[in-house]
Amino acid sequence: xxxxxxxxxxxxxxxxxxxxxxxxxxxxxxxxxxxxxxxxxxxxxxxxxxxxxxxxxxxxxxxxxxxxxxxxxxxxxxxxxxxxxxxxxxxxxxxxxxxxxxxxxxxxxxxxxxxxxxxxxxxxxxxxxxxxxxxxxxxxxxxxxxxxxxxxxxxxxxxxxxxxxxxxxxxxxxxxxxxxxxxxxxxxxxxxxxxxxxxxxxxxxxxxxxxxxxxxxxxxxxxxxxxxxxxxxxxxxxxxxxxxxxxxxxxxxxxxxxxxxxxxxxxxxxxxxxxxxxxxxxxxxxxxxxxxxxxxxxxxxxxxxxxxxxxxxxxxxxxxxxxxxxxxxxxxxxxxxxxxxxxxxxxxxxxxxxxxxxxxxxxxxxxxxxxxxxxxxxx
Numbered sequence: 001x002x003x004x005x006x007x008x009x010x011x012x013x014x015x016x017x018x019x020x021x022x023x024x025x026x027x028x029x030x031x032x033x034x035x036x037x038x039x040x041x042x043x044x045x046x047x048x049x050x051x052x053x054x055x056x057x058x059x060x061x062x063x064x065x066x067x068x069x070x071x072x073x074x075x076x077x078x079x080x081x082x083x084x085x086x087x088x089x090x091x092x093x094x095x096x097x098x099x100x101x102x103x104x105x106x107x108x109x110x111x112x113x114x115x116x117x118x119x120x121x122x123x124x125x126x127x128x129x130x131x132x133x134x135x136x137x138x139x140x141x142x143x144x145x146x147x148x149x150x151x152x153x154x155x156x157x158x159x160x161x162x163x164x165x166x167x168x169x170x171x172x173x174x175x176x177x178x179x180x181x182x183x184x185x186x187x188x189x190x191x192x193x194x195x196x197x198x199x200x201x202x203x204x205x206x207x208x209x210x211x212x213x214x215x216x217x218x219x220x221x222x223x224x225x226x227x228x229x230x231x232x233x234x235x236x237x238x239x240x241x242x243x244x245x246x247x248x249x250x251x252x253x254x255x256x257x258x259x260x261x262x263x264x265x266x267x268x269x270x271x272x273x274x275x276x277x278x279x280x281x282x283x284x285x286x287x288x289x290x291x292x293x294x295x296x297x298x299x300x301x302x303x304x305x306x307x308x309x310x311x312x313x314x315x316x317x318x319x320x321x322x323x324x325x326x327x328x329x330x331x332x333x334x335x336x337x338x339x340x341x342x343x344x345x346x347x348x349x350x351x352x353x354x355x356x357x358x359x360x361x362x363x364x365x366x367x368x369x370x371x372x373x374x375x376x377x378x379x
Contacts, residue, residue, distance in 0.1 A: 006120040010113060010342040013326075022334040023363035028162060029222040030196070030282040030310045030354035033275070038226075038262065041271045049261060057257040060245050061233070065260050068267035069233050072194075073208040073216060079238045082245050083260065085252040087192050087219035087232035091115055093247035094215050094234050095154070098186055099124055104151045108139065110313070110343040112162045112190060127152070133315070136304050137166035141175050152185045160193035160204055163313040163343060163350040165306020167197070167204050177211045186213040192232075193309040195223035195276045196354075198283050203276075204308060208235050215240070220263050222309070224275050225282075231255055231263040279354070283310050286353035286360055293364045297371060310354025313340075315347060318374055322346050325370075333366040 010026075018024050039046050060066070061083025069083070070076040084090040091114050099105060101123035107116055109128045119126045129144040131137045148155065157176065160167045168176075180187050189207035197204060208216040215236040221227035234244060248254075266275055287305070290312060294301040302315040318325070322339035326349070329335045340348030353360060 004121075006117045008114060008117050010338055013338070013342070014336075017330060017336055021330060021336045023359065023366060024336045025352040025355075025360075025363050026336040026338045026350070027227075027352050028309065028311045028350070029227055030225045030279050031356055031359075032227065033225045033266075033278070035262075038266060038271075038275075041274050042265055042268065045265045048265075049258070052257060052261055054257055057254055057260045059249065059254045061255070062257075062260045062264060065231075065264040065267065066233075068264055068269075068272075069218070069235065071269070072218065072267075073206055073235050075209050076235055080241060081233055081235050082241050082248060083255055083263075084232045084234060084248060085255050086221065086230045087190065087217050088114060089248070089251060090217045090219075090232045090234040091188070091190065092118060093244050093251060094188055094217070094236075095119070095156075096122070097240070097244045097247055098188075098215075099153055103153045104149065105154045105156060106144070106148055106152050106185075107156045108158060108161075110161070110163055110345060111156070111158045113343065115156045115188070115190075125151075131161065131164060131166060133304065137161065137164040137313075139168070139172060139176075141172065141179075144176065145179055148179050148183050148185065150183060152183045154186045154188055155180050156188045156190070157207070158190040159207070160191075160196065160306075160308035162190075162193065162309065163311055163338070163348075164304065165193075165198070165309040165311060165313070166304075167307040170205065173205065173207060173210065177207070180211055180213065184213075186215065187211060189214060189216045191216050192219040192222040194218065196279050196283060196310060197308045198280070198287060198305075199307055201280070212237065215244075220266065223279055224266060225279055226263070226266060229255075229259040229263055231259050279310075282354040285357065286310065286355055287312070289357065289360055290351070290353040290364070293361075293368070297368075300371065311350050311352055313348055313350050316349065317347075318371070319378055320374060322349055325349065329367060329370055333370055335363050335366045337367075 066078035338350035
């Protein structure tokens with residue numbers, strides 16, 4: 001390991017182990033879409049793909065894909081969009097474009113910890129504000145106002161949130177925008193779970209367009225069940241998108257032509273509603289299974305139900321560290337979850353539930369076996 005380098009602990013863990021377990025409940029999207037399934041939504045797309053030349057695509061994303069992404073944001077056009085290799089590239093090159101070593105960043109916690117790691121590795125001054133478990137994971141916006149200063153260059157938020165599934169209200173979004181405007185700060189909004197709502201068919205609103213310094217990040221991975229396409233994007237002001245595009249040429253050049261074409265098809269007005277219907281079906285069928293399973297364990301677990309996303313952030317009441325719990329599950333039961341330690345929150349774990357019924361129930365049965373063993377050990 002490089003001296004002083006902060007690894008992305010969760011992704012390192014998943015890279016090493018997710019392909020080797022029988023049950024992977026660490027993934028944060030719904031059960032992946034089959035290629036056959038996607039093409040059945042749009043049969044004419046098959047001939048278009050067969051006639052596709054395996055050349056470089058437009059480096060910033062093919063026009064059809066950027067047009068379809070722009071439709072997701074009020075007032076956006078194709079030039080407001082840069083297509084990237086996943087949301088991770090969008091987050092990385094956006095942060096590296098806006099900030100230099102020594103600049104101040106304010107990060108929502110808990111959060112997908114990539115931007116926190118980027119900030120650590122590139123000498124940024126980090127401040128944080130927290131979501132409050134005791135208030136259903138709503139953000140402490142008084143704390144946000146306290147920590148944001150005239151030196152703050154960027155406020156990083158995740159909405160809907162990973163790992164809690166909390167969805168900001170319109171008034172909370174407005175208050176975050178007001179804080180950013182007063183400071184002259186950018187907002188980087190990771191919005192990869194837009195469309196993955198559990199309790200409503202209304203799509204979560206975007207920060208895009210609420211402030212003249214907003215970058216909104218999306219992905220085909222979470223709400224669309226297509227992580228293998230490795231397609232993400234960032235939407236923002238045209239000049240800033242052009243600056244971020246220049247960094248894109250240093251990192252990946254472009255996502256693949258086939259991924260561009262498949263993502264354009266999936267985000268077309270004809271197909272996208274059907275994909276989101278599938279996503280919400282998995283989420284709404286899977287969550288009651290998890291909820292019933294937790295109730296069957298008495299007071300062992302506590303959970304604020306997620307408003308969106310296919311993951312739950314569960315507090316457990318067992319005398320075992322979260323990384324040790326993760327390790328025993330992986331080694332002894334061939335089940336992978338995400339330990340709360342990866343969010344600096346012990347006695348939690350993040351668990352997937354947007355999965356087929358038989359797969360999810362079998363995995364939960366394995367976790368139950370370990371819980372019984374732990375309770376027996378402690379008497």
